[in-house]
Amino acid sequence: MAQISLTLPDGNARSYDAGITAGEVAADISKSLGKKAISATVGGAHYDLAWPIEADAEIAIHTMQDEEQANELVRHDLAHIMARAVQEIWPDTKVTIGPVIKDGWYYDFDRAEPFTPEDLGLIEKKMKEIINKRDPVRTEVWDRARAVKFYEDNGEPYKVELIDAIPGDEPLRMYWHGEWQDLCRGPHLQHTGQVPGDAFKLMSIAGAYWRGDSDRAMLQRIYGVAFTGKEKLRAHLNMLEEAAKRDHRKLGREMDLFHMQEEAPGQIFWHPNGWNVYTTLQDYMRRKQRADGYKEVNTPQVVDRKLWEASGHWDKYQEHMFIVEVEEEHAKEKAINALKPMNCPCHVQIFNQGLKSYRDLPLRLAEFGSCSRYEPSGALHGIMRVRGFTQDDGHIFCTEDQIEAECAKFINYLAGVYDDLGFTNFEIKFATRPEQRVGSDESWDHVEGALEAAIKATGRDFTLEPGDGAFYGPKLDFYLTDAIGRVWQCGTFQVDPNLPERLGATYIGEDGAKHRPYMLHRACLGSFERFIGILIEEHAGKLPFWLAPRQVVVASITSDADDYVVEVVETLKAAGVRAEADMRNEKINYKVREHSVGKVPVILAVGGREVEEKTVSVRRLGDKQTSVQPLADVANALGLEATPPDLR
């Protein structure tokens, strides 16, 4: 029997017969480790304790204390236990796949009857029974033909299809939790009783397409969350509750920012408070982009289909466009227009007016461009995914050699804006050439190289998304996260040689000949709507003072202070602060509560003492403490705070 050498984390090497399992190694190290072991990392791979080890490797034995591995195993075993429970309760259910995801797992089932919320309780109960049985987990490696036969005989067509989709011809790993069987890569725990029975919860039922393909069957997906202990589960559920309080739809109502109604799905009625945030942000962006070398433009909303045909959008996105037909009495044919779904073709029209010289490049055009897209009904989400929105759009016309510098310039611009708005963490994804594309490999090499060099020059991390670029060029996407961890694309930077080509954009080069410019599509916030949604959730409604729609409420404690309240409000307004008076016949407690719920950052209470001393009692949102300060000082300080960061 061949010998292999296994190196432990402490550097010690041990010699074993090839084919020994990690479970046996753990038991050999110590009896207690043998009992506590749940899995191992062998040569960098996560190993089941029952798998044989055939070659020299570094090995680390894991116990429930190793959060990462323990969570993976617990969640993965729960996926199997849940599938078993479902099939025990409803034997006609077909199983498909059940992977581990962030905080838990899901499993997709095919069953004629829909699962109900009450069913979740039944399934949970059955799962706990299975856990209490401490059924052994067993694994074997089968050849394909045997596995296919097995699933055909058991009436599990999805499993047969999965096997067909696994490339190559290697044998397959089979797992049993008790008598219940599943095709699975593993690893798993050793028996069902190792799963903490009080640290998981089934969360929701939803539809999901088989293999993520909308042309195929709709399955029923059950989501669960699981942790290694019940305290961690509780903390997670708590976090979700807190996150729900930050939902921009809820805060939008509480702060009286906007509303939506069914006559205009996916479009926003901005209330005075919300529009104040919007315009304050827009004014800020206008100054920022002007300072960064952009020229602001504005283009039409309703544009003849001819332009969309020329740009290629009519062909590809017609069903996502709002079509406007105009029938004029004397017209030979009725005009068919579309509300613009994007601004780029219009910007090319501006570029195309008059001859452009290489001396004009890079030409940076910016527009707060209102766009309308007929998004699928199921995609709509508060103000984050809407049908009517305004991009902080911009297009840079430049030469190939200017791309890298423009990209670096844009990333710095974006980082500065995000920083001012309270986001220091954002994710950059670099999407490169897809299979279906236009342009030469040489040109792709050059452009991708330019983007990569530009990001690297900023020293920021990025993740590579190979094949995710647009058909015409690579792109960078910038992502922010909402209250419950959903990730939203905000900024973008895309290199496009295609649209200038289609719409005939040219410039006169140094050589006197016409050349084709590159077009860089870029947006920093993405859309004001989505960005404000994220801003609300990120700050839990406590917007930075300069952005807060209602900055200060001056509240009287007794009506004797009313005149002074007016004086304080006027003083603050003169200092550039959005201040309002609250002289209602209500107790100060009541006023403080109401304006706190409304997320007003500063409440100034004034009563007899303040009138006497020309002071105000300052209370900041979220603080329990108040402090009495001279009015002049407070007006000064708040005036500064009310100034947008780029003007301080």
Add this chain to the structure above:
RNA sequence: GCUGCUGUAGCUCAGAGGUAGAGCACUCCCUUGGUAAGGGAGAGGUCGAGAGUUCGAUUCUCUCCAGCAGCACCA
């Protein structure tokens, strides 16, 4: 768009085959109260829209619309 769920007062929700209720918000009165809800009275609803079953529908059935969760989509 797909699967499932939901739709009752401005908001949060209760209710039942015999034409509707609470709390908060709103209006008025009393109260002048020192930092997250003082007291009283009043007003407010085509029970998402349409059709069907029924003596009678807001309640049951169907269709549509919108919202929520997830999937698919996101130029």
